[in-house]
Amino acid sequence: MKGVIMIIDGMADRPIESLGGKTPLEAAKTPNMDRLASSGINGIMDPIRPGVRAGSDTSHLSILGYDPYSVYTGRGPFEAAGVGLDVRPGDIAFRCNFATADDDLVITDRRAGRIRSGTSQIAEAINSMTLDGFEDVEIIFRESTGHRAVLVLRGPGLGDNVSDADPKTEGKPPKKVKALDGSPESQKTADILNNLVRESYEILRDHPVNTERIRNGEAPANIILPRGAGAVPDVEKFEDRYGLKAACIAETGLIRGIGHITGMDVIDVEGATGGTDTDLESIKNAIKDALDDEYEFLLINIDGADEAGHDGDLEGKVEFIERVDSILGDLIRDDIYFILTADHSTPVSVMDHTGDPVPITINGPEVRVDDVSVFSERAAAAGGLCRIRGSHVMDILLDLMNRKEKFGA
Amino acid sequence: MKGVIMIIDGMADRPIESLGGKTPLEAAKTPNMDRLASSGINGIMDPIRPGVRAGSDTSHLSILGYDPYSVYTGRGPFEAAGVGLDVRPGDIAFRCNFATADDDLVITDRRAGRIRSGTSQIAEAINSMTLDGFEDVEIIFRESTGHRAVLVLRGPGLGDNVSDADPKTEGKPPKKVKALDGSPESQKTADILNNLVRESYEILRDHPVNTERIRNGEAPANIILPRGAGAVPDVEKFEDRYGLKAACIAETGLIRGIGHITGMDVIDVEGATGGTDTDLESIKNAIKDALDDEYEFLLINIDGADEAGHDGDLEGKVEFIERVDSILGDLIRDDIYFILTADHSTPVSVMDHTGDPVPITINGPEVRVDDVSVFSERAAAAGGLCRIRGSHVMDILLDLMNRKEKFGA
Incomplete structure (x- = not known):
């Protein structure tokens, strides 16, 4: 038996007047999700606790059975792991922007003209630097997508x-x-x-990539702006904790970082952008391949609905949910426990995460199928799971897979 | 007002194909349980936490309001208390088998030919022994049913x-x-x-009961095999905690031991076997007598459904549930709060406990009666209790009995 948790990032929402009081998920045509709800057990889930506005990172940690209040030190470590850096417990990690500064170090563009190419050469120039007086600290720096990058400090005595x-x-x-x-x-x-930060300007000011950008009338990426410091947590590996060989299929660095830090195989998917323009067929094929592979557990995250929510793009959110639905038909199999849910609500009205609970449906051979026939925030609330928390999901899944130890006699 | 918690051990289950997707409880004809559901408030209960596979012992402790994670040290102390030993906090208790060993102390039969008689004499021989060098430790030993026994060590400096x-x-x-x-x-x-263990062989090898068994071609019970060590916990007595004079009617040593350790009167029931062959009429009469007695609280455990579940005996489980139902009609009274539930699921497909929630119904004069009209795992999930935990049950019951202190003003 395999277990799959598929998280449609930010899918849940609030009722919207222009949809006749429906949520985007309720308004979307989702025959496959409804099929899962019909043949599964349903409920609503608070990723962390009722009313807590979960981030994608803290919610995923909670759903994977890790206590975000003890494991989560900030976004930096997960972003750093997400770009493939081999972060280690105790490292201090940061998210960074490539930005543009003038000669007085005043920031004139926080995203360096939304730079898209040449960042790997620039990053390499930072990656190899040492700082006078701090020779005991290794500076590890790597570009992420666009104007984003990550910084890791490794050495003794860092907070x-x-x-x-x-x-x-x-x-x-x-x-x-x-x-x-x-x-x-x-x-x-x-x-x-x-x-x-000061040194980065000295190093990058005359970097060939920037000279070229200035010649083209583009803002140079001549300074590094770190934020979101976090010490890399010492996280028990998912396989050690649950005995399941696990893979993570996710689009964003943040969730891929969670896969890396929990020791999962993180699978690359060509064409996965993390936006509503992502290649869902490609993601679907990656999931099918992984299911055919030796993995016993898959964590899947698809991010576009969250992006549409953050953008306040109602139509885009409904459409994207429908497109996600269309790939589900090919993924439903008899020999897996398949959990479909979201990591949080991202209402288009709020354009950010809220603490509203999310719908969850669990399919598989031995679930107590309930009367819910539609996958939505409100229909799910009448289901057989009632209201659970993210931290219960792995226990419920492992129990269904008959992989739990008994406590007592 | 009296309170009763009646636990049908392992009654809950998973949907079964040969029952048309019903659980044994759903398939069983249970007019009395359904009447309780109709006139009560219903819900599902996680004995410990969602997805946690509770033992009968840890579940009962949780339902009685004790935290099994702090109170439960192993099965030994409860089994020892269950056979009537006056265990004390700090005692180290073990479950034991009477077994058969050859002259090289190799075990040739772990159950001593499933010995059924003579064990009290054999036990007495062990009970009176002292060990050279450990004269400060009292050895307390008593037979349980069949080839089973319990051992208690009492003395200073034991782990x-x-x-x-x-x-x-x-x-x-x-x-x-x-x-x-x-x-x-x-x-x-x-x-x-x-x-x-070594000494037990010396003492028992030539014990008259064994000489007789050998003569009859039966395996002698000539060695003791202890397991499941646990220090007897210092448990607050039920009556001290809740102010209710309590009795326990249970069949198995394990649950009777929980009654003893929590200071309840443990009532003997003739013909109670702990199996599907138990004398339910006799149990019913014991309950009626106890209700007519001065007790304010009864813990009742009936074990047969769990046995059928462990045996994978679908038909036996359905039949036993129906037989339990048939005694309920005579037990429903107006002047008690009556809670019917299970301590865990024991699906016949799994043949062991699982972490699936169990149905619970609460009857009594002032409960908020809901629309549930059937007592089952799935029907209960739509009830007015929603989803609760075992650790909530005593608080809810005491509150309904108007026996709770107010917290605040």
Whole structure:
């Protein structure tokens, strides 16, 4: 028996007047999801706790059975792992922007003209730097998509309780990074970052990629703005914890990072963009291949509905949900426990995550099929699971797979 | 007002194809249970947490409001209390088998030819022994049913973190007991056990009961194999905790032991076997008598459905549930809060406990009666209790009985 948790990121929503009071999921035509609901057991799920606005990262951790309040130190470690960096417990990781600064170090473009190419050469220039006085700390830097990058500091005596360098606005210089807890460890990290931001400008100002960009009238990527510090947590590997050989099929660095840090095989999918323009056929084929492979557990994340929610794009969200539905028909099999859910609501009205619960349906040979025949936020609430939490999902799945130890006699 | 919790052990199950997708409880004709559901408030209950595979012991503890994660040290203490031994906090208790060993101490029959008589004399021979070098430790030993027995060590400086002597297979000698935590306390217990196992052979080899068995061509019960060590927990008495004079009507030593350790009066029921062949009329009469008595709370456990589940006996499980139903009619009264539930699912397909939730119905004068009209795993999920945990049951019951303190003003 295999287990699959398929998470349609941000799919859940709130009732929308222009949809006659329906949610996008209720308005979308989703015959395959409805089929899963009909042949499964349904319920609503609070990814963390009722009313808690979960991030995708904290929600996924919770659904995988990890306590986000003890494991989650910030987004940095997961983003860093997501671009393939071999992060290690104790490393301090950051998300970064490539940005444009003028000679006074005032940020004129936080995204360096939304730079799309040449970032790997620029990143390499940062990756190989050392900072005077901090020779004991290794600086690991890699480009992510577009203007995004990750930074990892590896060395003794580093803390992660530091403020962001990113001023989050243009027309200002980078913010001075501070040790928020006053500890010498965080102060060391802050000192390194303040040096690194300044040094990055020195290194990148005349970098060939930037010279070329300036010649083309494009904003140069001549400064690095780190934010979202987090110490890489010491996470028990998924396979060690559950005894299941696991793979992760996800589009975004954040969720791929969760796959990496929990020790799953993270499968690359060509054409997966993380947006509504993603290649769902390609994702479908990757899932089918993984199901045919030796894996006993798959974590799947598809991100487009969340993007549409963040963009307030109602039509796009409905359409994307329908397109996701269309690939599900080929994925339903008898020999797997298949869980379909979302990691949080991303209402188009709010354009951000909310704490509303999400629908969940569990299909498989021995579930107590209930009377729910539609997959939606409200229909699911009448189902046989009633209301559960993200932290219950793995226990329920492992129990159905008969992979749980008995507690007692 | 009296409160009753009646637990039909292992009654809940999963849908079964040969029953048209029904569970045994759904397939069984249970007019009395359905009447309770109709006139009560219903829900599903996770004895411990969703997806956790509870034992009968850990589930009962949880339902009685004790945290099994802090109270439960192993099966030994409850089995020992269940045969009527006056166990005390700090005692180290074990389940044991009477087994057969040859002259090289190789186990030739782990159950001593499923010995049924004479065990009390054999047990007495062990019970009175002392071990050289461990004169400060009292050895308390009593037979249970069949080839089963219990051992209690009482004395200073004993630990319970030791391995089993029972090799769990024939053709091998008893396993050397080891201190699993390396502590001197557990080492002392291990040393005692290793001596006791060897000594038991010396004492029992020529015991008159065994001489007689050998003469009859039966395997002698000439060695003791302890397992399942646990320190007897210091459990607050049920009456001290809740102010209710309580009795326990249960068939198995394990649940009777929970009654003893929580300080309930444990009522003997003639003809109660713990199997599907049990005398349900006799159990019914014992319940009626206890209800007419001064008790304010009754814990009732009937075990046959669990046995049928473990045996994979679908027909037997359905039939037994119907027979249990037939005694319920005489037990429904207006002046009690009556809770009917199970301690866990024991699906006939799995032949062991699973973590699926169980149905629960609460009857009594002031419950918020819901629309559920059938007592079953799935019907209950639509009830007014929604999904609760075992640890909530006593609080809900006491509140309905108006026996709870107010928290706040």
